Amino acid sequence: MTGVEVRDATDGDWPGIARLTATSFGSHWHPETFAAWRTLMPTGSTVVVADGEDVVGMAHYLDFTLTVPGGALVPAAGLTWVGVAPTHRRRGLLRAMFAELHDRIAGAGYPFAVLTASEGGIYGRFGYGAATTETTLVVDRRFARLHADLPDPGGVRLVDPRENRDRLAEVYDRYRRHTPGGLERPLPLWDDLLADWPDSRGGSTAWFCLLHPDGYALYRSHGRPRSVRVEEFTAVTPQAHVALWRALAGLDLVETVTVRSHPADPLPYLFDDARVVRTTHAEDELWVRIMDVPAALQARTYAADLDVVIGVDDGFRSDGGIFALTVRDGHATCVPTDAPAEITMSLDVLGSLYLGLHSARTLAAASRIRGGSAEQLAGLDAAFGVDVAARLGFHF
Numbered sequence: 001m002t003g004v005e006v007r008d009a010t011d012g013d014w015p016g017i018a019r020l021t022a023t024s025f026g027s028h029w030h031p032e033t034f035a036a037w038r039t040l041m042p043t044g045s046t047v048v049v050a051d052g053e054d055v056v057g058m059a060h061y062l063d064f065t066l067t068v069p070g071g072a073l074v075p076a077a078g079l080t081w082v083g084v085a086p087t088h089r090r091r092g093l094l095r096a097m098f099a100e101l102h103d104r105i106a107g108a109g110y111p112f113a114v115l116t117a118s119e120g121g122i123y124g125r126f127g128y129g130a131a132t133t134e135t136t137l138v139v140d141r142r143f144a145r146l147h148a149d150l151p152d153p154g155g156v157r158l159v160d161p162r163e164n165r166d167r168l169a170e171v172y173d174r175y176r177r178h179t180p181g182g183l184e185r186p187l188p189l190w191d192d193l194l195a196d197w198p199d200s201r202g203g204s205t206a207w208f209c210l211l212h213p214d215g216y217a218l219y220r221s222h223g224r225p226r227s228v229r230v231e232e233f234t235a236v237t238p239q240a241h242v243a244l245w246r247a248l249a250g251l252d253l254v255e256t257v258t259v260r261s262h263p264a265d266p267l268p269y270l271f272d273d274a275r276v277v278r279t280t281h282a283e284d285e286l287w288v289r290i291m292d293v294p295a296a297l298q299a300r301t302y303a304a305d306l307d308v309v310i311g312v313d314d315g316f317r318s319d320g321g322i323f324a325l326t327v328r329d330g331h332a333t334c335v336p337t338d339a340p341a342e343i344t345m346s347l348d349v350l351g352s353l354y355l356g357l358h359s360a361r362t363l364a365a366a367s368r369i370r371g372g373s374a375e376q377l378a379g380l381d382a383a384f385g386v387d388v389a390a391r392l393g394f395h396f
């Protein structure tokens, strides 16, 4: 790491940042896209590595609001555009930038840092745990017969998405406020999404939009025979979910409808034959790093009482420790303690448990949680259970 400097970004660095973003992720971003995302970057949220006049590393965070179980809206630093030039990889630049950036995130008082990962093997060492799962579901529409008990709530319209930006944003906002993992999405990001740059369509059509008062589907169509890919499906109510799927199932001439979804999606149960819905892919989606264990554990609600002393190892910074966690009537107190830990885990594992998707018993079976009786592990699962399944708000 000699001859390079880790520092704040200056205005003059942005052409280099744009070039490094394009090199890292394989596509050139529009200046308008950069401008939209930069509205979410507070002063001091960009760290670069400079080699002479070249930007050879970059890491940024966005000022986000994260929904946690129970519906509290909590500040979170959303890490994004993390990249190191292929000329400078595997010599510690990412680690150096992360050390600096996480000092800043802790200094700004964020209880969480969150990210979505390009590869699954990078971020555990930095205390991030995969907390939500994205699935890809493919519906063979030709054989998809809706179940006879399914209501026909109606209310879906075909609309121009840009003209309906505020309606889409309003529906999304209701959805993200009650969904753990939900993220506030400011209007500049809506404008960027709906700008629908032709080179961001992956060879498919421009957006089509189905709008319901409590939900929407944004999709693209491609190929012959035709297939449809729903990039964003948001339903605040089960009625909206059914109504939107009735419309998608009605897309005659389309063979398959593919949707980015989540493990608790009721979609297969809508059809006579659940096999018309295949899960073709499942992978980590939102990664959570808890920056302040007591603040984070006290921010969410719980489904059962609990008394446990947890040891949390942070191999990256010193945000771990031993904590007494007590839950009564859904609310937690969490304080550092000198008592011996009954259950021990690394910080990334606590991040994986936090939104209620992953099970303590399963993680213990993989030796990712140590100690604790079967009853204590079952008690952790009961307490961390959630009413509303966690799901990432939107990709960033």
Ligand SMILES: CC(C)(COP(=O)(O)OP(=O)(O)OC[C@H]1O[C@@H](n2cnc3c(N)ncnc32)[C@H](O)[C@@H]1OP(=O)(O)O)[C@@H](O)C(=O)NCCC(=O)NCCS
Residues within 6 Å of the ligand: 024, 025, 081, 082, 083, 084, 085, 088, 089, 090, 091, 092, 093, 094, 095, 096, 116, 117, 118, 119, 121, 122, 125
């Ligand atoms: C991922 C990337 C940022 C890593 O940068 P880097 O400077 O080479 O990383 P470092 O040398 O600082 O490595 C830090 C640690 O992460 C590990 N690591 C780095 N890249 C890794 C990868 N792709 N998979 C698994 N581990 C990785 C290193 O082995 C090292 O481990 P250690 O410190 O525990 O020994 C860089 O390869 C890159 O820009 N990739 C393309 C863009 C991308 O995927 N960005 C991430 C977006 S989420």
